[in-house]
Structures are given as structure tokens and as C-alpha cells.
Amino acid sequence: MSFIPTILSTRKIQVTTLEALDIQGVKLLQEDYISTEHLTFDLSKVNEYVLFTSQNAVKSVISQGYREVLNKKPALCVGIKTKELLEENGWEVKAWAHYAKELAPIIVQNYTDNTITFFSGSIRRDLLPDAFRANGVVFNEFTVYQTVLNPLKNEHKIDGLCFYSPSAIESYLQQNSITTEVCFCIGDTTAEPLKGVTQNIVIAKQPTVEATLQACVDYYK
Template structure:
């Protein structure tokens, strides 16, 4: 017999460890991806040299160039679809050499973690939880005149707009698309985990939230998007990471009387 007291839905893939921790605290998490990531191939970014089609891609990540990321999805797409040279992908010696000591400015949490994984020995010049704050941190460095911004087709305007207003040139590379993957759910969940405004829109395009369902948002931007669609209780995680959002849900349901 299950000991689960609460059932919640995650609108994005979670690690097995996060699901296990929730289960240990009496919470069953079901996962349904409401957003699909579709890579976009940019010929200009991949280069044109036969047999070495990612030489240009790797070179533009070398210092003094500055790379900006506001989503781990962009780094995943670069790693899986741009940083490969046929059979050399297995050992990655060539691509890792050219990505060594990259200058990076990125969102904290999962994006920062992925940046450190994909770009060995990178220099993290600036990191902040939100795009507007990241832009301010980049400007505050005082020595950045141009950045390469890797993003998706649903990226927000705050970061590039703020940088441009400060006189910083932004070379924007849209390397993936956020594709809504709405699905009707028939379960009355006690809570739903949301990781992005696009997931909010996708989920609520086909589902109505029961009045008792609590919405958990990974950050301020997602919480704001939820407020535009529902009057249900919205609780924002203390940090923009998967672990923080799951722990926020665990704390809420373990201390539910404190929220009444």
C-alpha cells in the first residue's frame, strides 16, 4: 500500500533523486513534459569547412569572446548538435581544447552547473538568478563591449535590451525552439511544479486547475506568468533550481497548516 499523502505533477523532467526525495516525504511526483526542445541548425554558426564543421563554433567560445546563456537548454543544444566532429565526438579532445577557458556570463542554478560541465576551466564572469540582474552584472564589469547570446525562440527581452541600451553589442544566436506539448490531465493534483512561463502557458492551454491545487514556481518570472492565468495559491522556490523547487513543495505539504 502506498504511503503517499500528496500527489503532484511536474511539467518538466526531474532527476530520479528528486522524485525519490519527495517519495520519502510522502509525496508522489508524476512527470509530464509540457515543452519540447527542438534544436535549430545555424549554418553560419557551424561553419563551412568540410570535415571540420565545428571549428568555427568552437573558436568563438575562446577568450576574449564572451558567451551569454539564460537557459541550460542552449548549452545542451550546443553540446549535442554543434560540439561534435563525427567519430571524434567520443573523446571530444578537439572540441574541449577549443572550449577551454571560455568567458561565460549566465543564469545561476542549472544553467551555471551545465556551463561548468560543458566548458571545462571556463571563466564565469557573471552569474545571477534572473536575466535583468545578469545584464546589470555584465554592465558592471565595465570592460565588456560585445557578447554572443545563445538562446531559444521564446527568450525574454530584458537582458538583450538592457545590454544594448548600455552600448554593448549583442550577437544573438537562436539555436532552439520551445515547442508546446500540451496534454490533458485527468488527475486532481495537490500541486503542480512549473519551471518556465512557456510551460505555464502549455499546461493551462488544455487544463483547468482545481481550486485546491497549489502552483509551485521555480522563480519570479514563472510566478508572474502563473498570476496571469490563475488565482490559485502560488508559491515560489527560494532558489532557481530543481532541488529548491522540490524542497519548497516538500516543506509546504509537511507544514501545510502554517499556510492556512
């Protein structure tokens, strides 16, 4: 009987995403190791451009009734899925990149004469704000969602793990250890907390959930 690896995805995958992929070569387990909660905020001053670094920030803004106010502002964003969600909801996306570290120089080069309102989560890196301050980019920031860890004990023998954020790794490691498992990561930023924990790291070709799962399937073919 051929080997069928067991993979744990640290977030539950939408059915439509699974249907679009051929994952017959692996047994996929799914648990949500983090969740997000929308934070209420008082939308005071909004600058010329709006900046989103995740779909969660867009969803929070929309859920609180600010779409019609904000989608008149041109947008900057991180992630192809964030870009698609913004465009579906009426925004014009002027610039985007797969990673914040790629978007920062684009903004510094092209938008230093503009002002930006940044909608972020409770756990975020300082990369963009630091780049703005260092280069005189005027911005303000609203924290619009909170990341909540959900550390679950894994009771299954698994061969691989799919991670989509550093927070999910932090959550997983609170109750579990990583030994021989191969870790499939959505991107470089997600992989960083695993350095010193394991060398068995595979980074997806694109920073999307689909590409992460595809990397997993390809690895075991």
C-alpha cells in the first residue's frame, strides 16, 4: 500500500478552495489555531490613501459600515487576496505587493507626497510604520481586528503542518512540539518563527492558502 501522508492545516479551509485543488495524495486534517475578532473603532481623520495588509482588516472595516466612506479612497495593500477583496467592494487598488517588505519601497518611492491611513491588526510587524517614519510619509493608523490564539493539543500522528501566519505557529507550539514534521509555510514572514525549531521548512511559491496546500501536495508526489 502506498504511503499517504497526514497533514494538519492550522486553519480550516473553505470548501471552494479544496474543490479547486487536487489533494487526493494526502490526508488533510484541519483545525483553527487562531481566530480574529473585529475591534470597534472611531473613524476620525482619513487621509488620501487607505492601506490594508490583510483581508481581516478589510472585512472589519466593511462589517462596521465604513465601506461607502472608505472605498472612495484609492487603496494600497499587501496580498493578492486582499487586493481582490478590495476590488470586489469598490476600491481602486493603486499599488500592491505579496509582502509588506515589497510594498514599503513602492510606497516610499511613489507616495511620499501623499498621506496614508493604515488599517491594521493587533499583531503586526513594524516594517511599514518604520519605513514611513524614516522617509517622512505622513500616516495615521487604526487597529481594526484582534488576533486570538487557540492553542489545541494535536492527538494525531502527522507528517506535515501547514502554517499561514506567525501567530498560528506560536499557537501550535504552546501545546505541541515539532520534530520530524515538514512545515509548509505561506511565506517568508510566517517561516521566520520556525528558524531554530526545525529545518524542515517548505515555502509556498506564492503567499496564498492555495499555493501552500499545493506545495504540500507537490512535496509528497
